[in-house]
Amino acid sequence: MYSIKKFNLEENKTVWNLFIKNNSEGHFFFETDYLFYHKERFNDFSLMIYDKKKELICVLPACLGVVGKSLVETMAEIISHQGLTFGVFIFKDNLSFLEKRKAFFSCLDFLKKNKFTDLIIKPLPSYFQLDNQKDDSIHRLLNDNLIESKILRVEANSMIFLPKNEIDYQEINYQNYSTRKKRNLKKAYQSNLKIEETELATDFWQIIEENLKLRHNLLPVHSVDEIQLLKDRFPKNIYFFVVKDIENHSEILACSVIFIYQSTIHLQYMAATKNGKQLNALDFLIDKLIKNYSIYFQNIDKNEFTYLSLGISELRNNAENSINEGLFKWKEEFGANTFSHFVYQIDIPS
Structure with missing residues (x-):
């Protein structure tokens, strides 16, 4: 029989982080220094699953569902995780599918006993997994005939396959650029622009805020203090880049x-x-990242990259979940391919 334990930050932080760091799907945003940087916004309900030998075999970053800005007092809905881009069961590497299935159903039974009615998860896309560790077993679990689940939302993420060398860039990537993109780049390269890495979000954050406000009447998900805190905590995972105009007193023109x-x-x-x-x-900026990515991320232990992700193009706070067509087209003109992100809702039987 598997046992389920609700995560406690003071008691379980070290064990949790060790499990994440030793896992092929253990991305930095699952570590507690990221997961709890804004803990006051969410009522955490992360879980730890142990096998019969008392070994930790799975964790589920999760929180209680939020309606607007208030916590749901009934605890009817649990989400993995409302403070993260993705959230899903993170199984121990090399765990068999049948063991994963047992852990999965043990967790659902635990949630049932705790009066939850549904679980919402957003599995990691395949491009977030190492080539030798790709595993889609979570999708099989979500379609098991013993449960009822449905797809709540599908998001379109634009991805570019990175070149291995200059020849690949010229013969594949650049050839996939649209005629307009090539024309825009020609103008940009004639304009004396340069890319710089910066350590301070305050150098450029106002540009991001003004763009989101003007285009969508929204604010960034992170505040400037929050993104700076995360940058300081994860210097090998988070980078700030700006594009400057050399001829105009190094004016910042763009940022990422x-x-x-x-x-x-x-x-x-x-x-x-x-x-x-x-x-x-x-x-x-994007063309430079595609062509010279190994130069800009030299301090990473293993800077062997396969993909450049330009993100989703969904309109936030839109009931129809429609696509921002202008933004999507702009990304496609780089030769970007579309990868889907799925959000599932699992009904927990009463």
């Missing part, structure tokens, strides 16, 4: 916050000023 997920470079935020848009500064 980049998260590193094993073999994937993910642009978490990107924005440009009015002048930056005229000079195609963001196109310049």
Whole structure:
């Protein structure tokens, strides 16, 4: 019989982090220093699953469902995890499928006893997994005939396959650029632009805030203090880059916050000023990252990357979950492919 334990930050932090760091799916955002940087926003209900030998074989980062800004007092819904891009059962490496299935159903039984009615999870996409560790067993579990589950939402993420060398870039990546993208890049490269890494979010955060406010009447998910805190905690996973105009007193024209997920470079935020848009500064930044990614991430122990993720193009707070077509097209003009992110709801039988 498997046993389930509710995570306690003071008691279980070390064990949890060790499990995450030794796991092929243990991305930095599952570590407690990320998971709890904004703990006041969520009522945590993360779980730890142990086998019959009392060995930790699975963890589930999770919190109680939130309606608006208030916590659901009935504890009817549990979400993995509302404070993260992804959230799912993280199984011990090399655990057999049948053992995963037992752990999965033991967890659902635990949630049932605790009066939960449904569990929402967002599995890691395949490109977040190492090539020799790719595993889609969670999707089989979600379609087991002993449970009822449904897809709540599908998000379209734009991905670029990174070149292995300059020849690959010229013959594959650059050839996949649209005619307009090539024209924009020609203008950008003639404009004396340069890319710099910065350690301070305050150098550029206003650009991101103004872009989101102007285009969507929204604020970034993170505040400037929060993104700086995360950068300081995870210096090998979070990077800040800006594009400057050399001829205009090094004016910042564009910026990006980049998260590193094993073999994937993910642009978490990107924005440009009015002048930056005229000079195609963001196109310049992305082209440089595609062509010279190994130069910009030299301090990473293993800088062998396969993908550049440009993120999703969904319209936030939109009931129909429609796509921002202009943004999506802009990404496709880099030759980006579409990978789907699935959000599942599992009904927990009463």
